[in-house]
Each structure stands twice: as C-alpha cells, then as structure tokens.
Amino acid sequence: MVNNNTNKSPTKESLDQLYEVFLYKKKDIIAIQKKLGININANQEAVRQSKEEITLADSYELLLDLVGDMLPIQEELNIEGNPILEVELRSYKASTDISYREIYNLLLYLEEDIITIQDELGIIGYSNQERAEEVDEKARAYLQKFEEFHGPLEDVPIVILQKYGEMGVNEIRFTGEGHPLFPNLSPQQLHEIFVKNSANTDQCPCLEQVS
Structure with missing residues (x-):
C-alpha cells in the first residue's frame, strides 16, 4: 500500500x-x-x-x-x-x-x-492475488502428493462443495483472471475433502510427505 x-x-x-x-x-x-x-x-x-x-x-x-x-x-x-x-x-x-x-x-x-x-x-483482488496464489500453490502441491499416495482424488463438484460447506467454507473464490482458488485450509482439511473414503485423516502416512 x-x-x-x-x-x-x-x-x-x-x-x-x-x-x-x-x-x-x-x-x-x-x-x-x-x-x-x-x-x-x-x-x-x-x-x-x-x-x-x-x-x-x-x-x-x-x-x-x-x-x-x-x-x-x-x-x-x-x-x-x-x-x-x-x-x-x-x-x-x-x-x-x-x-x-x-x-x-x-x-x-x-x-x-x-x-x-x-x-x-467471490473475486480475489489483484493487490491480494500474489498472497492468495501462494496459498493456492501449496494446496495444489498437497493434492499432488495425495494423488500419488491414494490414486484419483474426489472430482464430483457436489461432493466437494458439500465437504467445503461442512468446514464453513460457503463460496469458492476466484483470481482476477478467473482462476479458482482453494481456501486457506490445512493439509488435513484438504485430505478430508479430496481423498475418497478417507478415514483417520490425522494419522494418514501421506500427510508426513506434505508437512
């Protein structure tokens, strides 16, 4: 500023x-x-x-x-x-x-x-976009590790949105260029949303790879 x-x-x-x-x-x-x-x-x-x-x-x-x-x-x-x-x-x-x-x-x-x-x-401003995209980049790295460990991740929009809602995230935000951003969620929360049939999220070995 x-x-x-x-x-x-x-x-x-x-x-x-x-x-x-x-x-x-x-x-x-x-x-x-x-x-x-x-x-x-x-x-x-x-x-x-x-x-x-x-x-x-x-x-x-x-x-x-x-x-x-x-x-x-x-x-x-x-x-x-x-x-x-x-x-x-x-x-x-x-x-x-x-x-x-x-x-x-x-x-x-x-x-x-x-x-x-x-x-x-639900738009991220240009002045905040760099910080938001840093968060987003980390989240995508987590998801890549989850996919390597568990196989294909959850990709049904209604299921993903429902899980977001359960965590209190009521909207998906976008950059000024129109790209969707992940909210600032912890690896454990992302694991719970995107890993299919996940159980014992806090103890999953894949989380050790993204800590």
Whole structure:
C-alpha cells in the first residue's frame, strides 16, 4: 500500500506509489466488469502506463474514471457505494485544488467499495492475488502428493462443495483472471475433502510427505 504519511508534502516516490495503487484498482474493476459480462472497449481495458512524471492531478483523474466505472456496477448489484465518491465525481474539483491527503482518503473509500463487490462476486483482488496464489500453490502441491499416495482424488463438484460447506467454507473464490482458488485450509482439511473414503485423516502416512 502507498505510504500513508499524508501530513508531509508528497515525494516523487509517494506520487508514483499512489498512482500505481490506482492502476491496480483499475485492474480490479476490469475483472469485476468481465465477471458481470459488462462490455469493455479496447481503450477502457488498456490501463494507462506510468509516465516519467506522475502528478497528483494524474491520480485524481484516474480516481474519477474509476468512480465512474464503479457506479453502474453498484447499481446492477444493488450495492450502495460510498456517497462521498459520487459527490466527488459530480463536483470534479480542479486538479490543482486537490491535496495528497484528500486523494489518499478517497482511495480508501474506493478500496472499501471494490472489496464489497469482490466479496459479493467471490473475486480475489489483484493487490491480494500474489498472497492468495501462494496459498493456492501449496494446496495444489498437497493434492499432488495425495494423488500419488491414494490414486484419483474426489472430482464430483457436489461432493466437494458439500465437504467445503461442512468446514464453513460457503463460496469458492476466484483470481482476477478467473482462476479458482482453494481456501486457506490445512493439509488435513484438504485430505478430508479430496481423498475418497478417507478415514483417520490425522494419522494418514501421506500427510508426513506434505508437512
């Protein structure tokens, strides 16, 4: 996340970081649009590349673009967004009048709105995707070991979802690219879900290979 010391004049590094965070939010919104089947024209999908000199005005203009993209999504999902963002879009301050602190606070409001929609749709945001995929990579390594030890794993969706539900996992989440992710479950839980007719899960010798 961008440096949140907003009381000092922003450095070039802080301005670059702020703009980069907005670029990630743009990717998050594009992923949401794709999930909802909203048409995205080529110009909209081409996220702007960082320029040599990033200004507060650049981040502010990108923020307003993102808020404009979010409003129809929130309307379609019947989700109330932060009213401050809509007011900001309607008022459109002159870019020279906006401060770093104001933009940073607006970023936090935008982030909250995006997370609400991602939770509704079961999407992992780009800013959290790296960590989520690390968890996912470990889970897939566990499953490979289980399959080597036990043979074919459970692949009937209704059975898998039922077992997930018994463990309190009520939805399968997806990356921004649309790839399914395993929740952050322990090897024992994954064993119980995917190994057919598993018994004495805690003592299964295959778990020693993934510990």
